[in-house]
Amino acid sequence: MHSNPLPRLDEHPEICQQLRKLCRLRPGEIWTDPIRGHKVACMDAGDTPSIAALMGGDRAVLAIQDPPYNLVAFETRRLDEYIAWSQRWVSATLSATAPNCSLYVWLGADQRDHFQPLPDFMVMMRAFPVQARSFITVRNQRGYGTQKNWMAVRQELLYYVRGNPIFNVEAEYTDIPKTLRGYYKDVGGERTENLERSKAGTIRAGNVWIDIQQVFYRLEENVSGCYAQKPLKAIDRIIKASSKPGDLVIDFFAHSGTTLLAAEMAGRCCFTADIDPIFCEISIRRLEHYRRTGRTGWQNGHAFEHELQLGSLDDAGTESPINGSTTPTQISLL
Numbered sequence: 286m287h288s289n290p291l292p293r294l295d296e297h298p299e300i301c302q303q304l305r306k307l308c309r310l311r312p313g314e315i316w317t318d319p320i321r322g323h324k325v326a327c328m329d330a331g332d333t334p335s336i337a338a339l340m341g342g343d344r345a346v347l348a349i350q351d352p353p354y355n356l357v358a359f360e361t362r363r364l365d366e367y368i369a370w371s372q373r374w375v376s377a378t379l380s381a382t383a384p385n386c387s388l389y390v391w392l393g394a395d396q397r398d399h400f401q402p403l404p405d406f407m408v409m410m411r412a413f414p415v416q417a418r419s420f421i422t423v424r425n426q427r428g429y430g431t432q433k434n435w436m437a438v439r440q441e442l443l444y445y446v447r448g449n450p451i452f453n454v455e456a457e458y459t460d461i462p463k464t465l466r467g468y469y470k471d472v473g474g475e476r477t478e479n480l481e482r483s484k485a486g487t488i489r490a491g492n493v494w495i496d497i498q499q500v501f502y503r504l505e506e507n508v509s510g511c512y513a514q515k516p517l518k519a520i521d522r523i524i525k526a527s528s529k530p531g532d533l534v535i536d537f538f539a540h541s542g543t544t545l546l547a548a549e550m551a552g553r554c555c556f557t558a559d560i561d562p563i564f565c566e567i568s569i570r571r572l573e574h575y576r577r578t579g580r581t582g583w584q585n586g587h588a589f590e591h592e593l594q595l596g597s598l599d600d601a602g603t604e605s606p607i608n609g610s611t612t613p614t615q616i617s618l619l
């Protein structure tokens with residue numbers, strides 16, 4: 286099969302140099318969607334005046350933030366610097382939200398690099414006027430660290446609220462199966478077990494999600510070049526639980542534009558930002574591509590395939606199972 290993915294952009298500065306020429310936003314600029322009023326901004330999530338410019342007079346009811354947390358993405362910043370930086374973007378986030386709002390933060394640990402900002406982040410959050418409501422675990426299918434450590438197959442998602450925001454999990458149908466046996470009960474003189482008694486084979490969403498496939502190159506929603514893409518299904522679940530149609534959702538770490546696209550699909554409006562013009566451009570193009578084709582990503586291609594051609598590769602073993610790590614053989618601007 287013909288395959289023309291972008292490799293991981295964090296490992297290919299020479300490709301990023303080419304892509305920058307194709308980006309419509311420069312730092313500080315904001316793109317406004319002419320159709321639904323979404324906005325994409327090239328700015329620092331922790332810069333409150335820039336965020337104020339993005340928001341205008343609007344306030345979001347829901348923020349979904351997925352900051353970089355590993356040392357590779359964050360060079361060699363120390364933990365206390367990371368937390369001080371987190372304080373700035375949380376503060377900017379809260380300045381952009383309505384009095385009754387929900388804040389979700391994806392934050393994990395990098396098992397390989399021994400970087401675990403999660404407890405420090407949770408303690409830091411106590412100084413903000415928000416209430417910690419839940420701590421969700423998303424179980425990945427694939428992991429790493431099987432030889433010398435427990436395989437890392439988990440992602441953490443913190444859920445905070447301010448005031449009394451909407452919470453609508455009842456409307457949610459999931460694919461989360463009943464996995465645990467037990468709860469024996471006598472019914473009609475016979476011993477039955479909960480799996481055979483229950484009518485539904487699935488449960489409503491609790492704070493452990495095991496029904497979401499993480500993004501990898503074979504999925505339609507894959508955006509090659511992106512190395513930290515969240516699944517649409519997870520973002521859709523958050524959006525449906527914590528906002529209603531027409532509401533404004535924010536995400537200041539756009540990357541592949543998952544929140545923007547999920548908001549579009551669920552009839553919400555999204556203001557999103559990324560510090561890197563390339564990820565702003567990818568987010569805008571992903572939205573446009575979806576509107577044009579109905580596709581949620583570029584399974585075998587990429588967002589810049591009309592202008593930038595990578596040496597074509599068939600996928601006979603050249604691609605890594607993890608998001609877009611094929612090595613291109615040649616790069617040229619058309």
Ligand SMILES: C[S@@+](CC[C@H](N)C(=O)[O-])C[C@H]1O[C@@H](n2cnc3c(N)ncnc32)[C@H](O)[C@@H]1O
Binds near residue numbers: 328353354515540
């Ligand atoms: C973990 S990724 C987000 C992934 C995203 N949720 C998705 O599904 O594609 C983090 C993103 O934050 C961006 N970023 C890093 N520092 C930033 C900052 N100070 N302000 C805004 N964006 C930043 C990076 O360029 C990267 O695209």
